[in-house]
Amino acid sequence: MSDVLSTPGHLISLAARGFARLSEARLKPLGFGVGHLPVLVALQDGQAATQRDLARFARIEQPSMAQMLARMERDGLIAREADPDDGRSRQISLTDTARARMPDACAVLFEGNRDAMAGFTEEEGVQLIGLLRRLIANLDRVT
Amino acid sequence: MSDVLSTPGHLISLAARGFARLSEARLKPLGFGVGHLPVLVALQDGQAATQRDLARFARIEQPSMAQMLARMERDGLIAREADPDDGRSRQISLTDTARARMPDACAVLFEGNRDAMAGFTEEEGVQLIGLLRRLIANLDRVT
DNA sequence: CGCTGTTGCATAGGTGCCTATCTTAATCGC
DNA sequence: GCGATTAAGATAGGCACCTATGCAACAGCG
Numbered sequence: 001m002s003d004v005l006s007t008p009g010h011l012i013s014l015a016a017r018g019f020a021r022l023s024e025a026r027l028k029p030l031g032f033g034v035g036h037l038p039v040l041v042a043l044q045d046g047q048a049a050t051q052r053d054l055a056r057f058a059r060i061e062q063p064s065m066a067q068m069l070a071r072m073e074r075d076g077l078i079a080r081e082a083d084p085d086d087g088r089s090r091q092i093s094l095t096d097t098a099r100a101r102m103p104d105a106c107a108v109l110f111e112g113n114r115d116a117m118a119g120f121t122e123e124e125g126v127q128l129i130g131l132l133r134r135l136i137a138n139l140d141r142v143t
Numbered sequence: 144m145s146d147v148l149s150t151p152g153h154l155i156s157l158a159a160r161g162f163a164r165l166s167e168a169r170l171k172p173l174g175f176g177v178g179h180l181p182v183l184v185a186l187q188d189g190q191a192a193t194q195r196d197l198a199r200f201a202r203i204e205q206p207s208m209a210q211m212l213a214r215m216e217r218d219g220l221i222a223r224e225a226d227p228d229d230g231r232s233r234q235i236s237l238t239d240t241a242r243a244r245m246p247d248a249c250a251v252l253f254e255g256n257r258d259a260m261a262g263f264t265e266e267e268g269v270q271l272i273g274l275l276r277r278l279i280a281n282l283d284r285v286t
Numbered sequence: 287c288g289c290t291g292t293t294g295c296a297t298a299g300g301t302g303c304c305t306a307t308c309t310t311a312a313t314c315g316c
Numbered sequence: 317g318c319g320a321t322t323a324a325g326a327t328a329g330g331c332a333c334c335t336a337t338g339c340a341a342c343a344g345c346g
Contacts (some may be wrong), residue, residue, distance in 0.1 A: 033331065035331075059333080067333090
């Protein structure tokens, strides 16, 4: 029963690690980490501004987001200030340096995707995205 | 530029986390973790017996494997004994309890894959695996 | 007003990965 | 045989996730 290692589950894990390694290496010079991107996008687009909303947007748990925001604040990527309407909550915002580096970060990630899909036809790219979306939806439903 | 979150790279990361959560939950009752499987398979099939070979087989770095083997030994899944031919190396073997639970673990993982691919045609499953394999090969080449 | 339940966040501890570095044993060249 | 290189593990420290739990502020209700 050694073919568990040929299942989509394991292959996706391998692919995710490969992507993470590549992205990590290319984002590091910009001062970003792989996990930062949903946060950066959500903050820049104004889709979320509290820890709770960011965690939901990024689809990670609250403590994971808390830890990441702590690192991002330490590294000068975000700022937090007290929410006047709710003593528990803090408004989170991008620093100027983080905002300035966003386009480069996105460019780097798109390039990584192009590299990973070298030799793929347009149609295969679309297929892959569609299959992944359905897979993710199925996994969400099970949990 | 918020569509970085619709790239294969990010979708694969989401899918991998979904799979990991599901597998983690279902493997836990058996005493296994998600990362154990390559090790279990390699040991059972005799494809690797040293830390170095296991790391290569599982495609992770040596220190990661060292840490995992330490936990697996602690949890009674593997045993290590000195290699008579090489004083640096240790022969690693599965314990009886680990070996006994392997079939259940594989069954659980196959079931998770079926759940994740609910509504997929046979052809779509094959396509997904093929695309992932090519993706992984591309990522390997870049690094 | 006070009590209770909910909500937002922090903390503790664990897994699965990583890079960088150190130690020690084996091996190769002279 | 001995010094230099290579190879196997161990260790230190970090990131990105997780669950479980604690705490303090808010919100609803009698």
